[in-house]
Amino acid sequence: MSIGESILRFLETMGFAAMTWQQAVMIGVACILIYLALKKGFEPLLLLPIGFGVLLGNLPLAGLMAPPVYETVIDPRTGQAVQEMKEVGGLIYYLYQGIKLGIYPPLIFLGVGAMTDFGPLIANPRSLLLGAAAQFGIFTTFIGALLLDFLPGISFSPQEAASIGIIGGADGPTAIYLTARLAPHLLGPVAVAAYSYMALVPLIQPPIMKLLTTKKEREVVMEELREVSRTERIVFPIVVTAAVSLILPAAAPLVGMLMLGNLLREAVSMQPILNRLLKTAQNELINIVTILLGVSVGATASGPLFLNPRTLGIILLGVFAFAVGTAGGVLLGKIMYRTSGGKVNPLIGSAGVSAVPMAARVSQTVGQQYNPSNFLLMHAMGPNVAGVIGSAVAAGVLLSMLG
Template sequence: MESLNALLQGMGLMHLGAGQAIMLLVSLLLLWLAIAKKFEPLLLLPIGFGGLLSNIPEAGMALTALESLLAHHDAGQLAVIAAKLNCAPDVHAIKEALALALPSVQGQMENLAVDMGYTPGVLALFYKVAIGSGVAPLVIFMGVGAMTDFGPLLANPRTLLLGAAAQFGIFATVLGALTLNYFGLISFTLPQAAAIGIIGGADGPTAIYLSGKLAPELLGAIAVAAYSYMALVPLIQPPIMKALTSETERKIRMVQLRTVSKREKILFPVVLLMLVALLLPDAAPLLGMFCFGNLMRESGVVERLSDTVQNGLINIVTIFLGLSVGAKLVADKFLQPQTLGILLLGVIAFGIGTAAGVLMAKLLNLCSKNKINPLIGSAGVSAVPMAARVSNKVGLESDPQNFLLM
């Protein structure tokens, strides 16, 4: 009988909580969206599968060594940790003390848990290497840079303002998060509001990078919101684009762009990095990797490296990045009122970014003879290449011969 009881207690099903059951369903939903609906499958599939692994009871695949210790509830071990943190020897008090502790102290407690015989789960290790260090988003930016052609931007520099205008969604989201906090609806700190704000840029790797630095406790919700809304761009953007433009404006045909020389394309990433990094050194890691990838593409002398970064390397890193984000889809971190606020602010941010880009294009048309089709303003958000395809599709609905992607 004791053996049977031990067998039952060893089954994960006996320890399945309501929160874990909900998160397993959320993870299955992400897998369904990726496979059946093809919504950002390259990231939603590994994120969803990582969420499944993270919420298997008693497996501890997403737990650090210290989190495993706290989950074990050994009174003697809790007392040792509590003595180091100078707090009460219970799990809740220890978690609160850790949240306020310096990173160096948190690292010491993690090492102490390892010394007591606990080991981090595989997903926790993936997170530490891929996101905790900031490496994965940087490598992805290198790959994106290697896939980017700046020719159209250099040929028509005015379009830079469309991308700038679309970033209004970021500022609107930050202000929205702080407003929710001010009225006591949902609690957000300034770093958390800043991390949430990046959703408005429709840029998944940047959202992951910054939330990992500013608000790692919100990373799962922010990443899921960012990539879910990027996948929903074909549903979110067209109504806004049509509401802000007339039929005549949607039929505007843009003039043929000038030819951009190879020298211009080579100099652009170097000059861009020097100018921006000297003014904003904090942007140097992301921008540096992006410009390096673009320089490899345009130089034409390292085609093997450029091909590797565009294909093999970025694909490998995407796998580990998705699984690492899935490690944050654990019930106690995801099922919070903040998650609902993040999802709400995210869709509002996308709408504001889209509208701002379209309105900026209309403003530029007031002071220029060479008209810009306002529909391309919605492509100012960073949902690449989905936003550009949506702009082209809406343009073709008004004029079947007007190919805005060209």
């Protein structure tokens, strides 16, 4: 072989020779996501691994997402045809199995539960209703996605529509868990939309909150929450797991792991040795899973799947889902304001959108604009964490009906 032929052969193995325009565009999209994560601070914990995963998944010829190649051979001992692995799959193909098999999102929920204080929710059980109302965004977006086929090139099946609707739950792990089961090809755009809009909660929510409430309602100062006993804190996760899983078994992985994390957190006061497990759940475990989840999700966003009109539909519907979820929570908050004789500030209803703790902070910030001595943060944390349970239940419903 001459040197010229060797050089040509080498050039043909380079990624440049095999790059398509879609891959080039997706590499640009990856750079944008990384920019948003680093420079603008858009949920960097997830958006940075996702952005880098998009880059890795769209590198031509790298084969990071390539499945293993099997060939059928005859076993010399038994004489039977067996499958033998001829080529190992790519790195991210194997990491992706954690999503495909529904492992990563529940593990993330374990960490979330370990970091979440359900005290405000236990002290004010009515918050659960606000968390439920905010899930309205999921189902209205589901309808919207189904009806979007009047736009050319955009048509979603019920499973795809459910994966888009769950964006309105503002819960990344839940969205990924549901989408991986119902419409795995939409994982990339759904995850990117979900985490981007979660970062935009402080921009999306306040105008809706102000539109739907009066000045008098926004100024309501709520009564201080009661103290919650240690027994209640420990019994809560056990009972919620059992109750929700018996009613809706499909929600068991998410709700169960969320509550296990919370039980670890609350049980430390009785058995300090459990602090080891708690620290692991809060730190190492969730950090490791976050990296693997983010990279795997990003790598699924290939050019042909991401660069089409349906992605635009998903992005538009994502905003709609957040907006309707916020409105649903605030409107129920208004009803509770009236039925309680003015004791409930409707602004905390917007925190039912389960972007913890961002949505609760937004309630606090908007409330303080109208009454500087008003501290709504802890009151808003009740609906905020209720929304996590609510979105997991909603995902369980969708999975039961459409899975």
